[in-house]
Amino acid sequence: MKSTPKKNLKKQMSGSESSKKLATETSDKSAQISTKLKSIYRKAVLPVEKRYKYDYFFESPLLTEVEFDSKPQVLLIGQYSVGKTSFIRYLLGRDFPGQRIGPEPTTDRFTVLINGPDERTIPGNALSVHPELPFRGLERFGVSFLSRFEGSQLPSSVLRSITLVDTPGILSGEKQRTNRGYDFTKVVSWFAERADLIILLFDAHKLDISDELKGAIDTLKGHEDKIRCILNKADQIDRQQLMRVYGALLWSLGKTMSSPEVARVYVGSFWEQPLHTMDNADLFEQEEKDLMRDLAILPRQSSVRKINELVKRIRKVKTLAYIIGHLKSQMPSLMGKDKMQQKLINDLPSVFRTVLKKYNLAPGDFPDIQSFSEKLREVKFSEFNTYSPKQIEELDEVLTREIPKLMELLPSERDSPETLKAKMAANYIQEDAPEYVPLVSRADRFGKKKVENEANPFGSTEENPDHWALQDSAERLKSVFESLGPKGGFLDTAKARDVLLKTGLSKEQLRQIWNLSDIDCDGYFDHEEYVVAMFLVDAVVQKKKPIPAELPLSVVPPSKRKLLMNYNDNKV
Numbered sequence: 001m002k003s004t005p006k007k008n009l010k011k012q013m014s015g016s017e018s019s020k021k022l023a024t025e026t027s028d029k030s031a032q033i034s035t036k037l038k039s040i041y042r043k044a045v046l047p048v049e050k051r052y053k054y055d056y057f058f059e060s061p062l063l064t065e066v067e068f069d070s071k072p073q074v075l076l077i078g079q080y081s082v083g084k085t086s087f088i089r090y091l092l093g094r095d096f097p098g099q100r101i102g103p104e105p106t107t108d109r110f111t112v113l114i115n116g117p118d119e120r121t122i123p124g125n126a127l128s129v130h131p132e133l134p135f136r137g138l139e140r141f142g143v144s145f146l147s148r149f150e151g152s153q154l155p156s157s158v159l160r161s162i163t164l165v166d167t168p169g170i171l172s173g174e175k176q177r178t179n180r181g182y183d184f185t186k187v188v189s190w191f192a193e194r195a196d197l198i199i200l201l202f203d204a205h206k207l208d209i210s211d212e213l214k215g216a217i218d219t220l221k222g223h224e225d226k227i228r229c230i231l232n233k234a235d236q237i238d239r240q241q242l243m244r245v246y247g248a249l250l251w252s253l254g255k256t257m258s259s260p261e262v263a264r265v266y267v268g269s270f271w272e273q274p275l276h277t278m279d280n281a282d283l284f285e286q287e288e289k290d291l292m293r294d295l296a297i298l299p300r301q302s303s304v305r306k307i308n309e310l311v312k313r314i315r316k317v318k319t320l321a322y323i324i325g326h327l328k329s330q331m332p333s334l335m336g337k338d339k340m341q342q343k344l345i346n347d348l349p350s351v352f353r354t355v356l357k358k359y360n361l362a363p364g365d366f367p368d369i370q371s372f373s374e375k376l377r378e379v380k381f382s383e384f385n386t387y388s389p390k391q392i393e394e395l396d397e398v399l400t401r402e403i404p405k406l407m408e409l410l411p412s413e414r415d416s417p418e419t420l421k422a423k424m425a426a427n428y429i430q431e432d433a434p435e436y437v438p439l440v441s442r443a444d445r446f447g448k449k450k451v452e453n454e455a456n457p458f459g460s461t462e463e464n465p466d467h468w469a470l471q472d473s474a475e476r477l478k479s480v481f482e483s484l485g486p487k488g489g490f491l492d493t494a495k496a497r498d499v500l501l502k503t504g505l506s507k508e509q510l511r512q513i514w515n516l517s518d519i520d521c522d523g524y525f526d527h528e529e530y531v532v533a534m535f536l537v538d539a540v541v542q543k544k545k546p547i548p549a550e551l552p553l554s555v556v557p558p559s560k561r562k563l564l565m566n567y568n569d570n571k572v
Contacts, residue, residue, distance in 0.1 A: 481554070
């Protein structure tokens with residue numbers, strides 16, 4: 001019996017039970033990653049770190065288990081009065097306990113903002129021993145630092161997903177000679193190693209990079225992939241001045257940062273007040289959207305970041321083991337130990353070259369030669385442990401087999417739609433937190449009509465410029481689209497053709513529907529184009545309407561409207 005178009009359409013509208021089942025089976029994938037990373041570190045990495053004194057030579061404390069479960073951290077660095085605290089207040093949409101804002105150096109301490117049921121500040125000494133927070137390693141900096149370290153707890157939807165770290169304003173001029181009572185750059189280095197994102201803020205009126213700021217930037221070496229820059233208070237200068245200031249900032253950063261590529265610089269004015277001038281309002285709005293998108297996806301990338309940081313640490317541990325083992329092997333068994341030690345330290349560049357060639361290592365995995373030689377002068381080589389091939393083999397096993405197995409638990413382009421959906425749902429470790437950062441949209445600051453709350457569960461109205469008439473249908477058809485087996489989010493031409501043929505419409509009708517639905521003319525259907533095609537099929541089959549000559553704007557997905565308008569302009 002031939003199936004009717006209406007029956008085929010209903011069959012496509014049914015959900016995929018298999019995808020739901022698979023999502024349930026893989027809901028603990030992120031927890032598996034966290035547990036496995038702890039096990040790898042405890043069994044394979046930690047013994048090698050202790051054997052070769054990794055924490056001493058790299059000034060990086062041994063990791064605790066809670067650090068593998070911690071939320072993504074965002075570290076803010078900048079000179080005083082560049083707007084770090086105001087930026088945090090802008091993100092949160094409210095004041096927070098212990099907040100200090102002013103033109104003078106008001107933030108005189110490191111402040112960690114965490115989510116909690118009530119508003120209060122937590123002293124640094126108590127914060128460093130909290131069993132559920134990853135700050136125990138800060139005890140190494142002593143009471144003088146911990147007295148200038150505090151936690152600010154408040155209920156916040158943003159802080160459910162990430163942890164923010166506000167730093168003291170970096171000093172300039174004569175103030176740089178002020179003794180803080182602790183090593184500022186080493187503390188910054190400790191936080192940078194654990195941060196998912198590092199934001200450097202600059203004032204459009206103060207682009208000079210002081211010695212202390214340069215020292216802080218130097219400690220970020222090896223973390224260039226995490227660094228983002230913000231040129232703040234840019235609304236207080238006109239367009240011509242902004243162009244010059246932006247160029248000057250890039251020039252200064254190019255001289256300061258060792259990387260050949262300059263970090264991404266966002267331009268804007270990040271506080272709740274209206275823009276001082278609207279000359280660059282569109283630019284500031286786009287820059288803010290890009291920055292907020294960078295922040296919003298941090299939780300989804302948390303598992304990848306933890307794996308990445310552990311791999312970096314293992315490579316450093318291996319290199320240290322080779323160096324210490326080589327130095328130990330060069331020491332005499334009886335007499336002349338001190339003389340040989342001094343000779344090896346003086347000839348450290350040659351030692352590094354020998355180890356690099358012998359074990360085929362990467363130069364970037366070696367420690368800074370100057371600081372490493374200073375550390376060597378404080379220890380006795382005769383007390384070093386010998387090279388342990390078995391431990392190195394275990395580390396190699398981790399890098400070549402165990403880490404790749406963990407990576408298979410993360411989303412990839414080879415996944416089927418069902419496994420991809422399940423992995424994306426399970427990719428964030430914190431079960432009680434959302435998989436994105438819910439940041440507030442503030443289009444009204446940029447001279448535009450305030451857009452409706454996108455989080456409204458009852459949808460939006462046609463007055464909203466981003467309104468899509470097919471949004472409800474898109475949500476309903478999402479599981480159906482995924483059950484068809486798209487690759488990388490796209491149905492290829494053959495599969496999309498088969499879907500349309502099953503509707504029972506004529507070839508001419510399907511040709512018109514294809515031309516209207518394949519908006520970007522790439523021969524593939526993404527989810528939105530699939531929804532448009534099903535809308536047109538439904539209009540013809542069930543409502544007996546003719547196929548329109550062109551799509552109404554309200555039916556075109558917002559993400560493709562500009563593309564369609566450009567196409568129509570070129571056609572004219």
